Amino acid sequence: MSDPETGERLDDGLVLWFPAPRSVTGEDVAEFHVHGSRAVLAAVMEVLRQLGLRLAEPGEFTRRAFLNGKLDLLQAEAIADLAAAETEVQRRQALRQLDGELGSLYQGWSHRLTRVLAHLEAAIDFPDEDLPREIEDRVLGETEKLIAEITRHLADGHRGERLRDGIMVAIIGPPNAGKSSLLNRIAKRDAVITSPVAGTTRDIVEVAVDLQGYPVVLADTAGLRDSDDIVEQEGLRRALQRAEEAEIRLFVFDTRCPEQVQGAWTWPGPDTLLVANKIDLIAAPADAPTHSLSRLRGRVGEGVPLVLTGEQPNAVLPISALTGEGIDALLAALGERVAQTCRVEAPVLTRARHRQALEEAALSLRRALSAALPELRAEDLRLGLRSLGRITGTVDVEDLLDVIFRDFCIGK
Ligand code: GDP
Numbered sequence: 001m002s003d004p005e006t007g008e009r010l011d012d013g014l015v016l017w018f019p020a021p022r023s024v025t026g027e028d029v030a031e032f033h034v035h036g037s038r039a040v041l042a043a044v045m046e047v048l049r050q051l052g053l054r055l056a057e058p059g060e061f062t063r064r065a066f067l068n069g070k071l072d073l074l075q076a077e078a079i080a081d082l083a084a085a086e087t088e089v090q091r092r093q094a095l096r097q098l099d100g101e102l103g104s105l106y107q108g109w110s111h112r113l114t115r116v117l118a119h120l121e122a123a124i125d126f127p128d129e130d131l132p133r134e135i136e137d138r139v140l141g142e143t144e145k146l147i148a149e150i151t152r153h154l155a156d157g158h159r160g161e162r163l164r165d166g167i168m169v170a171i172i173g174p175p176n177a178g179k180s181s182l183l184n185r186i187a188k189r190d191a192v193i194t195s196p197v198a199g200t201t202r203d204i205v206e207v208a209v210d211l212q213g214y215p216v217v218l219a220d221t222a223g224l225r226d227s228d229d230i231v232e233q234e235g236l237r238r239a240l241q242r243a244e245e246a247e248i249r250l251f252v253f254d255t256r257c258p259e260q261v262q263g264a265w266t267w268p269g270p271d272t273l274l275v276a277n278k279i280d281l282i283a284a285p286a287d288a289p290t291h292s293l294s295r296l297r298g299r300v301g302e303g304v305p306l307v308l309t310g311e312q313p314n315a316v317l318p319i320s321a322l323t324g325e326g327i328d329a330l331l332a333a334l335g336e337r338v339a340q341t342c343r344v345e346a347p348v349l350t351r352a353r354h355r356q357a358l359e360e361a362a363l364s365l366r367r368a369l370s371a372a373l374p375e376l377r378a379e380d381l382r383l384g385l386r387s388l389g390r391i392t393g394t395v396d397v398e399d400l401l402d403v404i405f406r407d408f409c410i411g412k
Contacts, residue, residue, distance in 0.1 A: 001013045001015075001032075001034065001044065003043075003047050004047070004051075005050070010040065010043045010044055010047065011034045011035055011040045011043070011044065012035075013032055013033050013034040013035070013044075014032075014033040015030060015031070015032055015033070016030065016031040016033070017029075017030050018030075018031070021068070024061065024065060024070070025061055025064040025065045025068060025070065026064070026065060026068030026069065026070045027064060027068065032044065058405070059080070059405035060405075062076045062079050062080075062405065063076070063405045066393065072100070072103045072107075072392040072393050072394070073391065073392055073393030074097055074100075074102050074103045074106070074354075074391065074392055074393075075097065075098050075100060075103060076393075076405070077097070077350075077351065078094045078095070078097035078098035079094075079098065081093070081094035081097065081164060081350070082094040082095065082098060086208075086210065086215055087210045087213050087214060087215045088210075088213030089163060089213045089214050089215070089342070090163055090164065090215055093160065093163050093164070093348075093350065096347065097347075097350060101347040102347045102349065102350070102354075103392050105153075105347055106388055106391050106392050107392060109146060109149070109150065109361075109388055110385060110388045110389060110392070110394070112142060112146060113146060113365075113381060113384060113385050113388065114385060115142075116138075116139050116142045116143060116146075116381060117378060117381045117382060117385065119135055119138060119139055120135070120139050120374060120377060120378050120381065121378055122135075123135045123136075123374065124374050124375060124378060136374075139377070140369060143365050143368055143369055143381070144369065146365055147362055147365045147366060147369075150358055150361060150362045150365075151362060153346075153348075153349065153358065154349075154355065154358055154359065154362070156348045156349065157341075159341070159342050159343075159348050160348030160349050160350040161349070161350060161351065161352065161355070162247065162341070162342060163214070163215065163342050163350070164350050164351070165215075165217075166208055166215040166216060166217040167214060167215065167216050167217065167247050167248070167338050167341055167342060168217050168219065168242075168245060168246040168247050168248070169216055169217065169218050169219065169246060169247070169248045169249070169250060169334065169338075170219045170221055170239075170242045170243045170245075170246035170248075170249050170250070171183055171218060171219065171220050171221060171249075171250045171252060172221050172239060172243045172249055172250070172251055172252070173250075173251050173252035173253050173260070173275075174253060174254070174257075174260045176254070177252045177253050177254050177260065177277055178252055178254070178277040178278060178321045178322075179220050179221070179252045180205075180220050181277075181321035181322065182250070182252055182275065182277065182319070182321040183205070183207060183218055183220045184321075185321050185324060185327055186207075186209060186218060186327070186331065187207040187209055187218070204219050204220065204221055204235075204238055204239070204242055205219070205220045206218065206219045206220075207220075211331065211334065211335050211338055212335040212338075212339070214335070214338045214339065214342060216334075216338060219242050219246065221235075221238070221239030221242055221243065247271065247338075247341050248271050248272075248273070248334070248337050248338065248341065249271060249272040249273070250272075250273050250275050250330075250334070251272055251273070251274050251275065252275045252277050253274070253275070253276060253277065254277060254278050255276040255277060255278050255279050255281065255282050255318065256278065256281060256282060258276075261274060271337070271341075273317060273330075273333060273334065273337065274316045274317065275316075275317050275319055275330060276316050276317065276318045276319070277319055277320065277321055278320060278321075278322070279318045279319060279320045279325060279326065280320040280322055280323050280325065317329060317330045317333055353391075354391050357387045357388070357390050357391045358387070358388075358391070360383075360384075360387040361384045361385075361387035361388050362384075364380045364381070364383040364384035364387060365380070365381070365384045367380045368380035368381045368384065
């Protein structure tokens with residue numbers, strides 16, 4: 001590889017030529033494989049610049065691939081997700097979307113809706129006659145079916161979006177129970193300052209962790225207790241709000257004060273795990289965690305029988321955030337709960353943008369059902385079709401492109 005002007009040798013490398021249209025962008029593409037040092041890159045880039053070439057904008061390759069019909073918008077977004085994926089499950093979800101799973105689902109709906117619209121428009125074109133009954137029935141029947149399918153798809157509990165953004169786990173409990181210490185244990189680093197003075201975590205601290213392939217955002221919250229301190233009250237308000245919003249809650253309490261657990265039942269149900277901390281302070285130098293568990297059961301059972309009823313034999317997870325005892329079992333239980341929260345079989349929507357467009361589509365179709373005139377019904381169906389088209393990028397998405405490709409990194 002040498003400078004075409006001076007003939008100076010720059011590097012030994014490999015050049016791959018992908019002629020249009022069978023390249024990744026659909027255009028002629030040349031790939032230079034060179035030794036990656038800064039000096040080699042600088043020399044090669046300078047020569048290329050003199051030839052009139054420039055660096056690509058972030059996301060430009062993907063954008064060109066989209067504009068040349070190599071990808072739909074969902075696949076373009078999947079590339080961004082793949083590049084940003086931090087955990088195994090996120091990677092898999094992005095790959096499924098890149099394979100076109102979601103795109104085929106939405107395109108299928110678009111095709112069916114186009115057919116319904118075509119039938120209706122054909123019927124409208126015979127103005128002298130009333131709309132044939134059977135066409136009307138078919139239009140209404142298929143529209144109803146589409147609404148039902150879209151609605152079912154929307155009612156997915158936001159699983160795909162959660163997987164993209166991380167599953168929220170709020171650590172709650174009374175002050176000094178060891179919430180910050182537990183978060184540090186799990187995050188394996190000192191993300192939160194722990195302190196023996198009650199009420200130090202006045203705001204919410206979040207740490208993103210990879211839990212068995214799932215992206216989890218752990219939020220440490222202010223201790224739940226009544227306080228006159230105005231800052232602490234605000235912390236408490238936020239803690240309660242975060243606990244409400246979270247998909248899963250870890251209620252941490254001091255093993256020596258089992259009566260603290262009563263508060264946990266503000267959030268009953270399987271999504272609150274009870275964590276009995278500081279077992280090192282009650283257990284004998286026991287090596288067997290089960291020993292601590294049975295002792296704990298005895299203690300907790302005296303005060304709060306509700307917690308340890310027969311149906312919930314594992315309701316309490318005994319740990320010591322200080323020594324690390326019980327943490328693996330806690331993580332296993334939490335991982336299982338997280339996996340249940342995000343279990344997906346059918347393709348799920350992954351972005352608020354898709355959700356919004358689908359909600360609009362369903363709304364238009366519902367309006368179509370109750371429209372008084374066939375012409376109005378056709379117009380509503382057309383609006384529904386446009387909303388679906390905006391997801392995959394088959395109709396007017398010019399205004400969306402900058403927003404979508406802005407978040408890409410250079411070279412994608
Ligand atoms: P938070 O207010 O619930 O966040 O509680 P912290 O994590 O700040 O802990 C309060 C105090 O309890 C600190 O002094 C910790 O070192 C101590 N602590 C936390 N977990 C344990 C534990 O498992 N065993 C013992 N002995 N002390 C703990």
